[in-house]
Amino acid sequence: MQLAEITTGAVETFLRGKRSGENTKKSLLEMVILEQQGLSSEIEKEMALADLFGEIIEKNYLQFRKAEKLTPSLPKDRDNLKIKIQEDFGLGNADLEAWSALYYRYMAPLSTNVEDLAAAAGVVPQQFRRRINSGLAFVVDHLRRMERQAMDKRPQVNPNLPIPDYSHLIAVQSYVDKLNTAINQPDGAFMVSLEGLGGIGKTALARAFVSAPLTEEKWKRILWVSARQEYLSNFGTIQSLSGNAATLDDVTARLADQLGVSHLASKNIPDRLEGLQAALNMEPTLVVVDNLESVEEYEQLIPALAKLNGQTRFLITTRKTLRQFPFVFCIPLGELNNRDAFELVSSETHRLGKPGIVNQETFDQLYELVGGIPLAIKLVAAQVMIRPLEQIISGFRQAKAGMDNLYRYLYWEAWQLLAENTRHLMLSFLASDPEGEDLEFIHLMSGLGDQFYPALQELHQFSLLEISGDVHKPRYRLHRLTITFLQTDILKVWGGEDASQP
Template sequence: MAGDLLRFNQEQLEEDIQQALSDWHQMSRLESPFTALYLYRRFLQESLGNIQQATNRLLDLALEQLNREYPVHVDVLRGRYVEGQKADVVAGQLNMSQATFHRKRNEALPLLTAEIVRMEEAERSAYRQRMERRLEISASPHLFGRSERIAQLLTLIETTEAPWLFALVGIGGIGKTTLADALARRLIESPTFYGIGWTTARQTTFSVGGSLSARQQPTLSSAILVERLCKQLLGEEIFHVQRSAEELLLLLEEHLRAYPHFIVIDNLESVHDVGTLLPLLRRLANPSKFLITTRNSLYDEPDLYHITVPELEWKDSLALIRQEIEARNITSGASAKETELFPIYETVGGNPLALRLVVGQLHRHPLAAVLNDLVSARGSQAEALYTHIYWHAWSQLTPTEQDVFIAMPLVSEQGGRLDLLAAMCELEESELRQAVDTLAVLNLIDVRGDLYERRYTIHSLTRSFLHEQVIRWQQEALEAPA
């Protein structure tokens, strides 16, 4: 891809190289003709923003490489431009006629252009590999039903103006991390940013096999975030000298101001986490941009651009199910009809994590048994899934909020208005509104409708969860010693 990009601009690049050589000794350069080259962008950072030094370093390295095969052509260019001598003087030093000098110079420019193209392609490949190593997901997964949303977000993120802070919001397992990964991979090639950053606040990991494990890492504080980003973006060497937390922050702030980055902070799963870090992100943003993924809606933060990640539609869920069946070589499901697979969607909805969990168990169990286990909350896989997605939010609810949540399966998939919920729960509307606000912030309920009417409902997976698992949690809480 990099080669194609450069081939289309080959003629322009040759003109830019000619101009850059002519300006070799210009000390007041305000702009480089190599701005779009990744090689130049790296040299610019290494030269601490010195445009002339970065431009000349790129040319000097290319001349050094070219000298291995075309030393005479390089001598012509160095004598004329680097040493700044007139053509006849250089021709005399090289024992050639002026006609030969001009011929060699004209031959040298395309050769130098080809060498810079080769170097740039290698640099872009190395840059992409460096950026991809920073991402949490080792390989880019196929996305279903997200293309339009990704395109809209890329347009917003690549502008050199606000918004500077973005939040991908949604229930656990809905695909926030996968969507953030897709955005980051596409932005690796963006000329808007000098690099990609990625860090996570994840405390637990849920495998598609149905196991839940704790991650041994501290809670993501402001100081830890600054340290991680400094290490990732500025390199380990800055820690060779002892620096205070404020000194590290100033270094990071200066770097992100001079060289805009796109940075993902994944799995900020509590309002407290986000509230603690937002002041820091505001300080570091502009022109750099930050994207957080969280289960909590934060509409009270006016400068945080919210993107709610919805469930997959049926057709996209079916495509994901079939891909998982093929990838896992589940022969029993390879020829399954849509009608045979639809009960999966009816039970768990379009939650990608739950869909993968169901398919993963088809090696060992029939589909009906797997789905019954989810609805009845039987087995370690079902309990681990529900704990991963719901426990943290459930544990934050007041008794009234829990009661409203438990009543939600009585509402249709199309949703119920506030007055219906008030009648069902036997609550005053003001008290109910407060409970609904909390459930919406935690993305436990789905808010639908328009400016004039709002309706409230729940995901299919949440219906399954509320059928049995939440009753067990309530019972365990009652039986727990005071």
């Protein structure tokens, strides 16, 4: 996180939350000083940060008491607490008063409100509050210095990795835990795929995972090959990307270059793969292939990469499932729930300079249309800066005002490749319960007879199907955004276009 994000407000929000037990936003958990401790879960980071605050505040408070020739000890009971506050505020030392006020307000085992603390100190509550603010400023200064030192100690940025396109990620810890188990553990899988609809956050999750301290410590080399051909900007325009891998030849040539054996690019594929295997076996390596579905011969690429495993493990991001390969450990990504999606849109509008512009009631209307696809939520946050809510909702429903490009980016390729029966099955979900239906109902509703299961399998293959419930009573549904997309007229427009010209 940026040093400017370490503020008195953020510190007090955390301290107040720990004191009251409330579940408040904890932006400070993104600090590098916590990352470098190898902590993975939010609970571990909270505990470590609480300990750090306790150490900073108690240490400075006792040091200032000692400097004033007061006993450097903490109170044992409420009466002793009042005596010590009187001592602290009776010497005219503003710094001691600041550390004292902060300690007794947020750190002392005996919880006491500002009014009672002010009375014990012999000052008005406003004066005591000012001392708390001064103490918070001291803590911020300490934290910023520690964070700057931690940043300076971070290893050099890996030139193979793309620049992160996020400030922080929301609701990803369960996926990070799965990746740690699957990739960073000795008995993990040698090939893992992050699978899901376009825009659901596969690339961002992979980027965050490879930069995590546990991953950087485990793997001596981390390589990244991107097959992404285009991206959707936050303002709804599709931007083309050049120079990315589009074929098996491209992917293996990129790997050779990052391994420092670029001469292998001139060899045929079998010889090149043999050379890559020798180079990869020299030290533990993690290889990321991003946007696999854009590689023309991806069905040949996966077995080819599998032969290179040795000391190497592979992390793949793809819109198309790799379940057909028995050696691939698949991790499907789901959409954000309403609460997490609202946190994301709030974070984005704050980043764009208009915090609070979207309230929960307003967002509830949008969530019914777009669901929890992070790419769509970021587009909403950017659009709400310049358009009224009604126009944004209309844009989603009528595929206008940049939303047509969103649909094209997410669904064009899949729609062109789906069999006619699969398209028919997709459209039949329009009459289903948004929370999902059982298999028997969907089968009957589709009218596809014996062709139902192949169509259902193809929807699953393209990550267009969400399955919830358990193995005894699974429920099937499409993403909310997919339903909204199917309700627009854009399919009529696409029907009149040359399928080869997206």
